[in-house]
């Protein structure tokens with residue numbers, strides 16, 4: 001059942017004809033709202049008091065989720081049903097955060113290999129080479145948990161732009177660098193082109209492929225053909241989607257950085273959130289509530305974008321990661337049956353770290369004609385750092401600014417005399433906070449976003465696990481690279497390519 005066919009959709013739309021949905025600056029002063037619009041789980045606090053809806057609509061949305069059978073959809077997915085119908089695959093990344101994984105051959109291989117790397121101390125640098133889901137997740141976690149990293153230095157190469165490669169070659173010694181070539185398909189142009197250049201660089205420096213390169217992939221066959229020996233190939237199941245793959249051997253660079261104990265805490269944070277997602281009643285199920293707000297803002301208030309602002313430099317990569325997660329998962333226009341969607345799915349996801357964003361696009365957020373709902377993310381406490389304890393105190397300014405912006409967006413400030421200084425307010429935001437950045441809390445936060453994405457997909461009744469939309473552009477570029485298909489291009493493209501390439 002699409003959102004348009006959900007009986008509650010009509011009920012809400014009918015109410016919206018009469019309801020004032022620009023009443024946020026009044027709503028938030030209702031003391032009762034704290035009990036009904038704030039949620040806690042573990043160290044996580046989620047405050048939706050600044051969303052433009054009252055209790056009646058919130059209850060309607062909960063009914064909408066019930067009518068969409070969201071709980072049984074979650075159960076089906078977690079029981080291993082092949083819900084990714086267009087690829088005939090199940091959705092298995094949840095299993096990677098369960099303790100049972102530690103008994104599997106996949107885990108033992110991975111852990112043995114990383115122990116060798118960390119104990120031998122012969123590798124001083126590790127470079128992950130991958131793009132999209134084979135890059136963004138590990139890169140984000142590397143940034144988020146840097147203070148917990150004890151292993152070798154970790155670098156990431158994703159784009160086909162040679163600039164990053166040159167930088168890595170300048171910083172790393174070919175004799176002490178391990179390159180992890182991460183590609184689920186082992187067919188991604190960018191990754192394989194970069195791998196070729198790295199191979200040549202190693203050869204020029206008398207280092208052999210299997211001494212300095214390993215592959216992480218679903219296609220052992222292609223990796224072997226490329227030259228990798230079996231023991232240097234780490235498998236990912238076909239049933240782990242690229243954007244959900246940081247928990248698999250795609251996260252080898254995270255494991256090398258964090259070490260086994262902290263990595264397990266990271267997995268545990270994600271698992272605890274999965275259990276909450278699977279078992280908690282809809283009324284207090286945080287990922288479901290936040291997915292209902294995606295739908296509320298996107299489909300009922302018709303706000304086509306969603307901004308994510310983490311108030312910690314540690315999460316500066318989270319907006320880019322969440323952008324792939326939500327937009328590749330839910331940027332669809334047909335439902336699971338292949339029928340055209342009557343109401344749009346994924347909003348545009350964008351964002352930047354705070355407070356930096358306050359000195360940039362917050363002008364648009366406060367006074368632009370369009371409204372963007374904002375997720376404001378903030379760890380409540382600074383990281384522990386004995387050496388710099390006098391500096392970490394400054395963290396309080398992040399917390400203060402996070403709350404100040406949420407208040408200013410919601411309440412605004414009327415200036416009838418000077419329109420330039422008028423702040424209309426009524427701009428929705430959610431504050432998501434947790435105790436401090438550590439492997440457990442970051443694992444929980446990442447799993448929260450994954451589960452919001454999945455729950456939203458269930459409400460729209462789309463397949464959040466395929467990504468056919470990325471194929472056309474790839475195949476066009478491949479044809480051009482092979483000097484084919486010029487006749488299918490526009491005159492302008494032909495002219496540009498003839499002059500440039």
Ligand code: F6P
Nearest residue numbers: 132133134183184185188242470
């Ligand atoms: O082009 C999009 C995409 O297919 C993503 O879904 C994926 O995460 C990324 O490319 C990388 O793919 P691979 O891991 O197969 O190299």
